Amino acid sequence: MSNAKIVVNGLYKIFGSHPDQAYELLQQGKDKDEIFETTGNTIGVKDASFEVYEGEVFVVMGLSGSGKSTLVRMLNRLIDPTYGVVEIDGRDIVKMSKSDLIQVRRKEMAMVFQSFALMPHQRVIDNAAFGLEVAGVPREQRYERALKSLEAVGLKPNAYSYPDELSGGMKQRVGLARALTNDPSIMLMDEAFSALDPLIRTEMQDELLRLQSEQRRTVVFITHDLDEAMRIGDRIAVMQDGAVVQIGTPEEIVTSPANEYVSSFFKGVDVTQVFQAGDICGKGPKTVIERAGSDLNSATEALKNSADEIAFVIGKDRKYEGLVTAESLLEAKKNKGGKLENALVANIEAVRADMSLSEVLHRVAHSRYPVPVVDDNNVYKGAISKTALLQTLDRAV
Amino acid sequence: MNPEDWIEINIGQWVENLVGFILDNFEPVLDAISAAIGFVALGLENTLLAINPLVLSAILILLALWRVGWKFAVFVLLSMVLILGMNLWDPTISTLALVVGASFVALLVGFPVGVAMAKSDTVEALVRPILDFMQTMPPFVYLIPAAMFFGLGKVPGTIATVVFAMPPVVRLTNLGIRQVSVENVEAGRAFGCTDRQLLYKVQLPLALPSIMTGVNQTIMLSLSMVVIASMIGAGGLGNVVLTGIQRLNVGLGFEGGLGVVIVAILLDRLTQSFGRIRTSEGFFTRLMRALKGEQQKPTVTGSEQSETPRRAAS
Numbered sequence: 089m090s091n092a093k094i095v096v097n098g099l100y101k102i103f104g105s106h107p108d109q110a111y112e113l114l115q116q117g118k119d120k121d122e123i124f125e126t127t128g129n130t131i132g133v134k135d136a137s138f139e140v141y142e143g144e145v146f147v148v149m150g151l152s153g154s155g156k157s158t159l160v161r162m163l164n165r166l167i168d169p170t171y172g173v174v175e176i177d178g179r180d181i182v183k184m185s186k187s188d189l190i191q192v193r194r195k196e197m198a199m200v201f202q203s204f205a206l207m208p209h210q211r212v213i214d215n216a217a218f219g220l221e222v223a224g225v226p227r228e229q230r231y232e233r234a235l236k237s238l239e240a241v242g243l244k245p246n247a248y249s250y251p252d253e254l255s256g257g258m259k260q261r262v263g264l265a266r267a268l269t270n271d272p273s274i275m276l277m278d279e280a281f282s283a284l285d286p287l288i289r290t291e292m293q294d295e296l297l298r299l300q301s302e303q304r305r306t307v308v309f310i311t312h313d314l315d316e317a318m319r320i321g322d323r324i325a326v327m328q329d330g331a332v333v334q335i336g337t338p339e340e341i342v343t344s345p346a347n348e349y350v351s352s353f354f355k356g357v358d359v360t361q362v363f364q365a366g367d368i369c370g371k372g373p374k375t376v377i378e379r380a381g382s383d384l385n386s387a388t389e390a391l392k393n394s395a396d397e398i399a400f401v402i403g404k405d406r407k408y409e410g411l412v413t414a415e416s417l418l419e420a421k422k423n424k425g426g427k428l429e430n431a432l433v434a435n436i437e438a439v440r441a442d443m444s445l446s447e448v449l450h451r452v453a454h455s456r457y458p459v460p461v462v463d464d465n466n467v468y469k470g471a472i473s474k475t476a477l478l479q480t481l482d483r484a485v
Numbered sequence: 486m487n488p489e490d491w492i493e494i495n496i497g498q499w500v501e502n503l504v505g506f507i508l509d510n511f512e513p514v515l516d517a518i519s520a521a522i523g524f525v526a527l528g529l530e531n532t533l534l535a536i537n538p539l540v541l542s543a544i545l546i547l548l549a550l551w552r553v554g555w556k557f558a559v560f561v562l563l564s565m566v567l568i569l570g571m572n573l574w575d576p577t578i579s580t581l582a583l584v585v586g587a588s589f590v591a592l593l594v595g596f597p598v599g600v601a602m603a604k605s606d607t608v609e610a611l612v613r614p615i616l617d618f619m620q621t622m623p624p625f626v627y628l629i630p631a632a633m634f635f636g637l638g639k640v641p642g643t644i645a646t647v648v649f650a651m652p653p654v655v656r657l658t659n660l661g662i663r664q665v666s667v668e669n670v671e672a673g674r675a676f677g678c679t680d681r682q683l684l685y686k687v688q689l690p691l692a693l694p695s696i697m698t699g700v701n702q703t704i705m706l707s708l709s710m711v712v713i714a715s716m717i718g719a720g721g722l723g724n725v726v727l728t729g730i731q732r733l734n735v736g737l738g739f740e741g742g743l744g745v746v747i748v749a750i751l752l753d754r755l756t757q758s759f760g761r762i763r764t765s766e767g768f769f770t771r772l773m774r775a776l777k778g779e780q781q782k783p784t785v786t787g788s789e790q791s792e793t794p795r796r797a798a799s
Contacts, residue, residue, distance in 0.1 A: 166671050194677035205672035209690045219676040222686065270676070 093274065093306040094140040094163060099172030101132035101158050101330075107170045120329055132158040134330045136172070142273075143304035145296075147317040149353070150327030156310045159327065160276050163308060164197050165189055176274065194223045198267035202279035204259040206251040212262050213238065213247040219270040230269075237268035240302075241295065257288035264295070277309045281316065293320050314353050318342075318362050326350050339367055359481060365448050366441030368480050369461035369470030375399040376468070377428075379409060384428055388417045398457050400468060401432060408460055408468040411436045438462040441469050445480070452477050504630055519640050525590060526643045530582035538565075538574050545751070552758035564747045573725065573744045580711055580721035581748055583639065587646035587707045592700060595651040599658025599699070600684070609659065616652040624649050624713050632717045642719025646710040653702035661695025662688045701756045708749050722748070 102110045110129035113122070120131050133155040140146040148156045161167040163174055165181055174181050176196060181189060198219065206215050213234050214221070220230035238244045241261040251259055260280065267275055277296075281289045297320060300307070311317050317324050318338045325335045326346070334346035342362050345351035375394040377387050379401055391399050391414055401409045410432030420431035438460040439448045452459050458473040507515075533541065542565040550558040568577050602609040627648050631641035665688050673687035689696070715723025722744045729738025 161671070164675055166674055190677045190679060193675060197675075199672065199675035201668045201672055203666065203668045205666065205668035207669065207672075207687065207690065209693070218672075218686075222673075222676055222678050222682055266676070276675075 091142040092139040093142040093177065094308070095173070095175040095178075096139070096163075097137050097173040097175075099136040099159070099162060099174065100134055100170045101155070101162060101167060102129050102170045103132055104129035111171065131155075131330045132167075133162065133169075136327075136330075136332045138325055138332060138335055140306055140308060141323075142306055144322040145300065145307040145309055145320050147309045147311060147321035147324045148327060149311055149314065149317045149324055151312060154327040155330035156312075156327050157278055158330075160278050160308055160310050163274075163276055164193055164199065166199075194219060194270065196272055197274040197276060198270045198272040199276040199278065200260070200263045200267050200280040202283050204251075204256075204263045204283075206259060206262055206266075208251055210251075211247070212243065212249050212251065212254070215251065215262050216247075216265040216269050218266055223270075233271075234265070234269050237265040238262075240268060240299065241265045256284050257292065260284060260292060261295070264292075264299075268299070272305065274306045274308070277307060279310055279312070282311065282313065289316070296320060315361065326353070338362055360446035360449055361444055363445045363480060364441060365439050365443045365445065365461045365472060366463070366469055368445070368476055369441065369472050377401050377412070379403050379428055382428060384417055384421050384431060387412060387428055387431070388414070388421075391417065400460055400471060401428065402468045406468050407466050408438050408462045411457055411460065413457070433457070436460065438466070438468075439472075440464070445477075448472065449477070504633055508633065515634050518644070519635050522586075522590065522643050522647075523640045526583060526586040526639050529586045530579055530639070533578045533582050534575065538569060541578075542569075548755065549751075553754050557754055561751065564751070568744060568747060571740050571744070573722065573740060576720070576722045576725050576741070577744045577748060580708075580723065580745070581752075583643060583646070583711050583714075583719060583721055584704060584707045584748065584752065587643045587650060587711070588700075588704045590643070591647045591651040591703050591707065592654055594647070595654040595699075595703065596658055596696075599655040599696075600662065602655065602659040603662035603688075612655065616655055619648060620652045624710055625716075628714065628717050637718040639719055641717050642711070642714035645714050645717070646707050646719075649710045650703045650706040653706060654696070654699035657699025657702065658692065658696050661692030661699070664695065665691040697756065697759055700759075701753060704752050704756055705749065708745065708752065712745060 100107075100111065100114075102114075104110070104127070106127065107129060110123050110127045110131065113126065114131065114134055118126075123129055123131060136159060138146075148159060150156045158167055162169045163176075163181075165174075165184075169182050172182065176192060179192075181192060184192065207218065210218070213231060216238050217225075217230040217234035220233060225233075235244060235247060238247055241264050243258060243261050243265060246254060246258065251262065254262065260283075263280070281292045284292060293316060296307070309317075309320060321338055323335060323337055324341055325332050326341065326349075327333065328347075328349045334341060334350050339362065341350060342354055342359065345354065375391060375396045375398070377390055377399050380403070382390075387399065387401075391397075391412070398411055398413045400411050403409045412428075412431045413433060416431045416433050420427070436455075436457060436459075439451060439462075441461050441463050448459065452472050452474060458471040458476075460471045461469045463469055536544075542562075545565065546558050546561045549561040568574055598612060602612050624645070627645040628641075631645040631648075635641035635644060669687055669691060670683065673683045678686060711719060711721060712723035712726055715721065715727045722741045725741030725744070726738050729735070729741055
């Protein structure tokens with residue numbers, strides 16, 4: 089996962105003639121507007137450096153005019169960078185010859201566009217086969233592969249329709265299929281779902297995630313929509329005025345935004361979608377009793393010495409077993425023969441760490457006790473108390 | 486004091502000198518152009534005139550049926566009857582040949598110029614004023630050098646027509662290519678088009694409606710010029726109109742004019758039909774299918790379509 093597929097280093101795009109002068113002013117710390125006044129140059133992207141790892145969905149987020157579309161176009165050189173390095177699999181495409189670049193575009197990377205950019209005079213199947221047609225693949229082969237990718241996006245029945253007979257969502261499926269047909273290792277998606285209505289957009293995001301789960305490609309996804317970024321991004325880069333101001337996982341960016349601009353994105357964001365149970369389970373009660381080597385007396389003692397009202401009981405390999413309270417321990421001592429197992433409070437089921445907060449919200453709100461969190465193998469990770477939940481919700485507002 | 490007495494700019498003299506210079510020094514070139522144009526224009530006319538009027542009418546009617554529809558086919562049928570009834574078949578065909586020949590040459594030259602303009606801002610800046618000049622100069626003016634270079638007859642008529650009719654196809658080819666959406670061009674490049682592939686696979690197909698409008702306009706302008714060109718002996722329906730003027734014969738003039746209108750409608754509808762991006766089946770496809778006894782291809786309606794992918798995806 090940590091192989092760098094795309095390495096971007098010191099990337100600049102300065103529009104207009106005589107970029108050197110504008111570059112000098114940039115180094116002196118002048119801002120966009122000042123530079124435009126003095127030189128007439130527009131700063132598209134300034135000093136962007138980042139790595140995109142193989143197989144991840146790397147989201148570039150920013151308001152319109154922040155340079156994200158320019159940035160993604162420099163990755164396949166639809167726009168030539170003014171300065172800097174873009175390495176794809178270790179090869180600098182900025183210095184590449186035109187014919188090498190065309191080969192890279194045909195084999196390594198495909199692009200999906202906001203306005204779909206389908207060819208209206210071609211049928212869906214020809215659109216899907218466009219990349220192969222350009223590369224000179226014989227008709228039968230390219231139709232075969234195009235049909236396969238159309239099938240992957242659920243459009244095989246419409247292969248012989250024309251684009252203007254399709255709805256918006258279907259058109260973008262064709263756009264997606266066209267990108268998939270080339271079997272690229274990198275997909276560049278420029279606001280790919282922004283033109284779709286919200287319901288279809290979510291559907292397409294799911295589609296993308298599903299396709300990623302079948303075959304992991306490196307995806308660079310441009311969006312201005314935070315919810316979308318949170319949903320599909322493994323990591324997010326936030327751009328402001330042409331510069332990358334923060335790179336991190338969705339959680340990192342929400343919990344510690346680099347500046348006011350980044351945090352302004354999260355105003356009104358549904359944090360219950362952003363956070364998972366595992367992210368906040370460290371803040372619950374900390375008392376844990378290992379069943380092996382404990383009995384009712386030592387458990388009661390441990391609970392008494394802690395600040396917590398309850399304790400979680402774990403077994404071999406830290407597997408979650410249950411929860412005890414002072415009352416349940418006392419009860420067990422009196423009536424049930426003095427075994428620790430008998431002191432466990434009934435019906436306390438753990439939630440999984442990868443569940444989103446929205447899914448566990450109800451459980452935590454209606455449970456008398458903090459809700460334990462476990463991973464896929466039932467290993468105890470922590471617990472979520474009502475207080476911790478409220479604090480999380482509060483901070484994000 | 487008349488200011489005209491002390492300012493003397495003799496452009497007329499210069500132009501005459503230039504024409505004289507060309508005549509003296511480039512005669513072989515002029516002869517070659519004349520031969521080439523003559524081959525196209527006269528060849529076409531002779532071919533069309535050699536076909537029996539009924540056969541040619543039938544061909545035109547079928548063409549109308551295929552490209553436009555049965556109503557237009559009926560119109561073409563009535564037009565042919567009218568032209569034969571007015572005894573104007575030969576001049577009409579002569580005009581048709583002249584228009585088609587001149588338009589063909591205008592497109593042959595104009596289309597590449599339009600593409601070059603779209604590809605380069607410099608070329609556009611250079612060509613645009615020339616086009617403006619060509620379009621605003623009164624068409625009669627072209628007749629003089631054309632007659633001087635090439636004498637009287639069909640060849641100078643065709644050449645004057647080419648010059649007058651070329652601008653629309655140049656302009657609209659340029660405009661059409663420049664108006665292709667940026668993302669479509671980017672898509673072409675992002676999937677690895679070479680410059681040539683980008684032109685043939687993306688820009689020209691998407692500019693086609695605009696280019697065909699240009700072709701249509703060029704043909705219409707040729708038609709209007711062909712009437713004027715009859716003054717230097719281009720012949721055809723223009724000659725009929727001209728004779729009508731000279732003899733103040735209203736009836737003859739009207740008949741000639743009617744012939745021009747019919748040719749115009751015919752060419753207009755037919756060329757426009759090629760500008761549409763056809764997605765539905767034409768008449769003959771349906772006819773062939775019916776003859777083979779096949780079922781109509783199930784056409785999927787919008788509502789059905791939007792259902793399918795969602796079902797497939799869920």
